[in-house]
Amino acid sequence: MSATQGPHSLAFRVMRLCKPSFHVDPPLRIDPFDLLAGEDFSDDPTSASLFRRHVSSADAVDSDLSYRNRFLINHPTDPIGLSGLLLLPQSFGAIYLGETFCSYISVNNSSSSEVRDVTIKAEIQTERQRILLLDTSKSPVESIRTGGRYDFIVEHDVKELGAHTLVCSALYNDADGERKYLPQFFKFVVANPLSVRTKVRVVKETTFLEACIENHTKANLFMDQVDFEPAKQWSAVRLQNEDHHSTEVTPTSDIDGLIPNPPVIIRSGGGIHNYLYKLIPSADVYGQTKLQGSNILGKFQITWRTNLGEPGRLQTQQILGAPVSRKEINVRVVEVPTAIHLNKPFSAYLNLTNQTDRPLGPFEVSLSQGESQMEKPVAINGLQKLMLPGIEAFGSNDFQLNLIASKLGVQKIAGITTFDTREKKTYELVAEMEIFVESG
Structure with a gap:
């Protein structure tokens, strides 16, 4: 963050808005009695027997003071350490391509005097473009009193990789009537959440396209949609392993019949999933393509959700195959x-x-x-x-x-x-x- 030199009455505070995360406890539980006695208390038979005499009921304190009970599973969430609590974000966190960047911005007046006619702008600046998120030029904030603030929320669909800068600026009149300009810059980096590697093979008149999707994030991705949109001269059919289809009996209840197929889960930190498509020249344009046909096969539309339902969406670039050479x-x-x-x-x-x-x-x-x-x-x-x-x-x-x-x-x-x-x-x-x- 940077600001212009000289004292200013206003200052920007930026907080990213995102879903909380699960609070994870260590799977090995701690007994409250450890706070009263040393860790070797249960190793001394005399001390242990004296303590058992003062136990009024077995429900109050476990009569077995050994550490083996610490590993017993009393609840299904015990092995994974989930406490049932949610943890609010403690930092700006990682921002990935295809997500929606949402930020809570507060303009604070920390001076001893009121400021007036405040024009506020918020922009996202990338290497390629500058995107305006908020502009109050046509309806400036009339005043911000001492100790007061003006809050707003901005959203931006992240469509570029690399360095981004959230530029917040305020133009205002201070107590002396002087017009002042305050810019502040908040930088963050957008990373790629996943990679799509493709292979194209041609067998006789049929083209096969294999796509390998790898998860680069620290969270599991639940793939809602992985659709291949072929170019107009192709038609595409996804090939699936028969083992993935359920062989169970048709659901007996109406509610079960309404439950959609579970999404494909790509595990965090390098998990992969492969998709295979069969491409056939479209019949309706078969005779309308010139001898030197286009080698564009199509592109992927990918949507996913994270553990707590935050959506993401990506569209790949056009995937190229071998140049199509049609017979005369x-x-x-x-x-x-x-x-x-x-x-x-x-x-x-x-x-x-x-x-x-x-x-x-x-x-x-x-x-x-x-x-x-x-x-x-x-x-x-x-x-x-x-x-x-x-x-x-x-x-x-x-x-x-x-x-x-x-x-x-x-x-x-x-x-x-x-x-x-x-x-x-x-x-x-x-x-x-x-x-x-x-x-x-």
């Missing part, structure tokens, strides 16, 4: 018959999508010529090449391919090739698809 043309099998018989024609329905911002085509669809038609378990029935018209930018076209199976059992539809007759480019895009061929 995508061909996928939409539908095949459920029953396919040997040597009997059947139809496969496919979709051809142009994933670029320019027109493509016309196209020629055929099976690759790696092996003869007679050796293929599944071949085209009829004309070996199907002609398709051109497709506009980000457009698609559904078409039907007539096929015939020449072998029984599990067979593969493979080698479907799309050839752009204008650009003279060949795309072998359709993944192998298994079908079951039964006798006719």
Whole structure:
């Protein structure tokens, strides 16, 4: 704290408003009799026997003077040392990102004369910005008498890390009518309550995002919400371990049915919890993304509460994955018959999508010529090449391919090739698809 030089009639007093903490007693309890006798009193048989003779009832004093009873658990809170009392904050305490900083500020007049027309300002100053919390310029405090004070409360949602300064200033007229300016500065540091470490893995067409959340505070964090908000080109599903789901019978009472699932608890001082998400390209924007897609996956929204319910909220920065490189043309099998018989024609329905911002085509669809038609378990029935018209930018076209199976059992539809007759480019895009061929 600092102030301008010279005597001032006013002074600021700042107290942080926060929840109390649990008062913890040592688990080893002390017997009041220890205040009257030495610790070796019970070791002397003569002294102990004389004391027992003066005990009028067993309820008044425990007849067993040994220390073993000190470790007996008489109440469920005894092992953890909780006394049932709450302890008011003894210091400014730690302030974490995502919390609400609340402060009680008092302007005291400790002089022997009254001050008038007091304009009070309270601001939070960070490395990036200056935030006004209170300004009485339009309605100054008319006067603060000798020994009097003016109190107010300010709140600020902490959104930046590092050094912060609470700047309190007063502009007032003293007893001589002189206009004086009093600034006072109260500094504190905002720390990070938790860290979020992410890993991105791509398996075929599916992207998996793993997030590890670590608690850096000295209190347990009860996670109300850990939601991943994917970018518009993704949809996300959280994967959970089946062991976390309850296998008990449905609650028998209506009240039990209204109790929500318990929050995830991340222990103090380095406790961690892992979350796993499966990301899939969104169907509604699948054909509207350019060839060089964005590598932004999304961001996390995290909310929590401490032991006594104080809330906190954080939003992570955008999480980046590997750059998305979409194919110019995508061909996928939409539908095949459920029953396919040997040597009997059947139809496969496919979709051809142009994933670029320019027109493509016309196209020629055929099976690759790696092996003869007679050796293929599944071949085209009829004309070996199907002609398709051109497709506009980000457009698609559904078409039907007539096929015939020449072998029984599990067979593969493979080698479907799309050839752009204008650009003279060949795309072998359709993944192998298994079908079951039964006798006719």
